[in-house]
Amino acid sequence: MDIADFFDTFFEEAEELLADMEQHLLELDVDNPDGEQLNAIFRAAHSIKGGAGTFGFSVLQKTTHILENLLDHARKGELVLRADLVDTFLEAKDIMHEQLDAYRNEEAPDQEAYERICHTLQQIALDEIGQTLEAPVAAPEPVAKPEELPSNEADHSQLIVALLNVSEKDRVLLVEELEQLGDVQAQSGDEKRYEVILNGDVSADDIEAVMCFIIEPEQIEITSAGDGHSAAASDVEQNSAKNAPVPTPSAPEPVKNPPVDAKQAAASSAKPKKAAAESSSIRVSVDKVDQIINLVGELIITQSMLDQTVSDLDDQSVSNSSLQNGMSLLQRNARDLQEAVMSIRMIPMEFVFSRFPRVVRDTAGKLGKEIELVTEGKSTELDKSLVERITDPLTHLVRNSLDHGIEMPDKREALGKPRTGKLILSARHQGGNILIEVRDDGAGMDRERLLAKARENGLNVSDAMTDEEVYQLIFAPGFSTAEAVTDVSGRGVGMDVVKRNIQGMGGRVEIQSKKGEGTNTRIVLPLTLAILDGMSIKVGGETFILPLSTVLESLQPTKNDMYAMAGDDVVLKVRDEYLPVIAIHEVLDVENAITDPTQSIAVIVQGEGRRYAMLVDELIGQQQVVVKNLEDNYRKVPGISAATILGDGSVALILDITGLHRLSRVKKEAGKVVNNQPISFYKEAEPS
Numbered sequence: 001m002d003i004a005d006f007f008d009t010f011f012e013e014a015e016e017l018l019a020d021m022e023q024h025l026l027e028l029d030v031d032n033p034d035g036e037q038l039n040a041i042f043r044a045a046h047s048i049k050g051g052a053g054t055f056g057f058s059v060l061q062k063t064t065h066i067l068e069n070l071l072d073h074a075r076k077g078e079l080v081l082r083a084d085l086v087d088t089f090l091e092a093k094d095i096m097h098e099q100l101d102a103y104r105n106e107e108a109p110d111q112e113a114y115e116r117i118c119h120t121l122q123q124i125a126l127d128e129i130g131q132t133l134e135a136p137v138a139a140p141e142p143v144a145k146p147e148e149l150p151s152n153e154a155d156h157s158q159l160i161v162a163l164l165n166v167s168e169k170d171r172v173l174l175v176e177e178l179e180q181l182g183d184v185q186a187q188s189g190d191e192k193r194y195e196v197i198l199n200g201d202v203s204a205d206d207i208e209a210v211m212c213f214i215i216e217p218e219q220i221e222i223t224s225a226g227d228g229h230s231a232a233a234s235d236v237e238q239n240s241a242k243n244a245p246v247p248t249p250s251a252p253e254p255v256k257n258p259p260v261d262a263k264q265a266a267a268s269s270a271k272p273k274k275a276a277a278e279s280s281s282i283r284v285s286v287d288k289v290d291q292i293i294n295l296v297g298e299l300i301i302t303q304s305m306l307d308q309t310v311s312d313l314d315d316q317s318v319s320n321s322s323l324q325n326g327m328s329l330l331q332r333n334a335r336d337l338q339e340a341v342m343s344i345r346m347i348p349m350e351f352v353f354s355r356f357p358r359v360v361r362d363t364a365g366k367l368g369k370e371i372e373l374v375t376e377g378k379s380t381e382l383d384k385s386l387v388e389r390i391t392d393p394l395t396h397l398v399r400n401s402l403d404h405g406i407e408m409p410d411k412r413e414a415l416g417k418p419r420t421g422k423l424i425l426s427a428r429h430q431g432g433n434i435l436i437e438v439r440d441d442g443a444g445m446d447r448e449r450l451l452a453k454a455r456e457n458g459l460n461v462s463d464a465m466t467d468e469e470v471y472q473l474i475f476a477p478g479f480s481t482a483e484a485v486t487d488v489s490g491r492g493v494g495m496d497v498v499k500r501n502i503q504g505m506g507g508r509v510e511i512q513s514k515k516g517e518g519t520n521t522r523i524v525l526p527l528t529l530a531i532l533d534g535m536s537i538k539v540g541g542e543t544f545i546l547p548l549s550t551v552l553e554s555l556q557p558t559k560n561d562m563y564a565m566a567g568d569d570v571v572l573k574v575r576d577e578y579l580p581v582i583a584i585h586e587v588l589d590v591e592n593a594i595t596d597p598t599q600s601i602a603v604i605v606q607g608e609g610r611r612y613a614m615l616v617d618e619l620i621g622q623q624q625v626v627v628k629n630l631e632d633n634y635r636k637v638p639g640i641s642a643a644t645i646l647g648d649g650s651v652a653l654i655l656d657i658t659g660l661h662r663l664s665r666v667k668k669e670a671g672k673v674v675n676n677q678p679i680s681f682y683k684e685a686e687p688s
Contacts, residue, residue: 010051011104017044018097019354025089026357030081038075041089043217045071048096050205059109060099066121067092069133079128088124090358092117158185161207162221163194170214177210286384289344293530296341297626303334304647335624342528346381349427349436352391353378356398356425363402370409370419371402376426382434383528386505390436390525393498397438397521398423400495405442405519415516417441429527433507433549436523445471445513453479469610471511475499503658505529506547506641508607524549532627532644534654536620537603539584540593544616545625545644545654552604552611554619559598569668572602572613579604579613580661587639587664593617607657614660627654639663 021044024037045068052061067089073079095117099109125133161178163171171194178184182200189195198207204222211220310327353375364371382390406412406421413419424439447470454461454473461473473479477496502509507525526532526549534545561573562581571578581602585593594600600615625644630637630653641656 007055007104010055011100014048014051014100015097017048018093018100020044022090022093022358023354025086025093026361028081028086030083030086033074033081035075038071042068042071042075047208047217050208054206054210057099057103059111059114060096060103063092063096063099063114063117066118066133067096070121070125073125073129085124085128088120092121158224159198159202159204159207160223161196161198162223163189163196163215164219164221165192166194166215166219167191174211174214177214178207181207181210284344292341293345296338297530300334300338300624300626301645301647303330305649307331308647338531342383342531343381345384345528345530347384347387348378349380349382349387349434350378352382352387352394353425353427355391356394359395359398360402360423363399367403368408369402369406369421371406372420372422374422374424376424377428380427380429380434381527382427382525383530385529386525389501389505390523393501393523394425394436394438396495396498397523398425401438401440401442401519401521405440405444407443430524434525434527436525437520438523439518439520441518444515444517444519445474445511446515450474467513468511471513472509474511475509530627532625532642532654533622534625534644535603535622536652537584537616538618538620539588539616540590542588542590543620543646543650543652544584545652546603546605546614547641547654547657548622550605550607550657552606554601554603557597557600557602557613557615562597569665570597574604574613577611579611580664581613581615582660582664583615584655584660585615585617587660587667605657607661612657612661614657625652625654 021041024041024044028034028037028041045064049061049064049068052058052064070079071089074081079085095110095113098113102109122132125131163174166174168191171191175184175187175196178196178198181202182198185197185199187194187196207222208217208220307327310323356375357373360371360373401423406423407415407417409419412421422441424437426437426439428435447467450470450473451461451463451465454476457476457479459473459476459479461470475495475498479495499509502523502525505525506529507523510522510524511519512522513519526547532545533548535548535551537544537546555574557572563571563573563578565571570581572581573579581597583597583600584590585595594615594617597615600617601619602613603616603619605612605614625646628643628645630640630643633643637653639656639660639662640653641659642654644652644654646652
């Protein structure tokens, strides 16, 4: 067995353990610590230390060893916890994470950081419990020394490895791993308890480190071999009657399990054992999942082509009935397959939200504020690719709320608010989208202050702007209302990147705020970027796709509802709201399209928090399309976000609402002809 084959698995498991450790540390009540939480933190450190020692990651092993010792004193009540001690433990966790990344990248860990955190932890031990911690060792100590064994076993230790509530499939795999670590003398038992007697120079930590990649730590029990202790031991005695007897200490000596008090032991025994972590799941490379998704996408396109071909056939209902039935079945199965495969990439928002307790804690500490973080909808699922890309924008929004939104405790108290501000992160599904909100109960946004700052920065603003348009000013490059630059914010960078990144994911940002009461920043994203629910439209001889999530309604415009504005803009009046008009045929130079706006269909769409009226020739219908990245396969095209392949094999472009509006304004600057009509065609705008 090449132990390097397990490196990637160890790195993934250690990442999860470090994340669990951080979560428990953040949730820990230092005044009344939960024993189960302390044990969970200790077990995480213990497992990482064992794995690091097995793979020869000595710096990580030594760091974790010292932290583990301190945690052991804490869970035994010998170390009284305080907030500053928890901060140090979190710092140690961060350094362990950096060390893990270094080993993953085949680099040497930061020696200075290692020495600093070890010195800090040792100083805590000296100050708080009056002793230095046990010096970390380069490798785990053997379970039994050779001189303690009879002469015929002088070169080996003998352990009983019990597998608790492990399926037969996993049991076979585990026994194979044990055979690589030592000499399996005997094995017997059932699914509830299966025991293996192992001879070899291997420690309990080494065994646990390897086996915990397959099952949970609580499913492993490792003890020194004892007389009559197990069925496996009895088998060895019977099979070895003609040979020297197996050495048997007077009583089984536990090697692995950490001590717990009687109350905790009783509670633990009352709980059902956790099922094996890997028994019902497998680890699959994301590249393989993406390949399957691409193949399913091609299958959907092929199914659409066949469906189009069948619909173009002459009406021969009798002879083609079986073909029609077969196509209906294929369509249904293809859709089910598509949804099943897409669900593989879906990840709960908990993976995103789990990092923010630490962000809020650290940022609030720097700002001297008291913040309560509440998360809602953690089980809401989002495509993995979007989960990875939404984390940074969300971090900017959270830090912005903490710095600019929520007031200082004394100021809140003077305003009659609780000293502790509240920040809420929530996620929920809304139609074909996911809605992520960052809400705070802080000062809210000051409309007049934002307008004044915008004018100071030379932005084109007016008092007639809606509140939503004013609030969107915070996303302008270089825009900041901070009175002083800090290490949290104030440089005017970040928020424009937030908006750009979210738009790059096919989403939009909306802001609702009330002065003195708080702000709600809302992110609307598609559930996935691989599949899109779209509205097919026709302009001239071309077919385009509008994202269905942006479409609000459609109507037939009349001449009396269209008005000319200053700057050669045209707006459509819809229920007392004036919407900018975008003629797709003009913006994208489509020939043979309807040029009379009153003969077109106006599709009301929404983008960047604004509504637009897009003029099209015909609405074809709704359909689900497979998104193809246009920039990767061709180049970036203004006004176009992506492309797809239709049932007849032709390519249809997926429209970018805000991009089309910008492109429309550029084209209108060229002359006085608007939407192929002279300005005199339209009524003058009514006074607002």
